[in-house]
Amino acid sequence: MRGSVWAEIAGCFAFCAHFRLGQPAWWLIPGLASLAAFAWVLTLVNIAAAGRAYAAYGGVYVAASLGWLWMVEGRQPDRWDLLGAGICLVGAGLILLGPRAS
Numbered sequence: 001m002r003g004s005v006w007a008e009i010a011g012c013f014a015f016c017a018h019f020r021l022g023q024p025a026w027w028l029i030p031g032l033a034s035l036a037a038f039a040w041v042l043t044l045v046n047i048a049a050a051g052r053a054y055a056a057y058g059g060v061y062v063a064a065s066l067g068w069l070w071m072v073e074g075r076q077p078d079r080w081d082l083l084g085a086g087i088c089l090v091g092a093g094l095i096l097l098g099p100r101a102s
Helices: 002-019 025-042 047-071 079-097
Strands: none
Touching (some): 002 047
């Protein structure tokens, strides 16, 4: 689901760029395509574990969003951003790798 994270962030950023940052309307076209790709990738998740996968995805999304903040927006995350993302990733790991009753 790694690709879906970037597709979702890029799609949302395209809308933000148009509506809040004054970019031209054509920015909505790749934004829509990116969000459609995001939705399609989510359909590839094993349905039996979709809820768990989507929950863990949240932690990955937080960390990827901070990567976007740094790489695309040019703003370096601070220690609180990194600590929060670390906590989210630990939570995602617990969701995915925690022992399960059979």
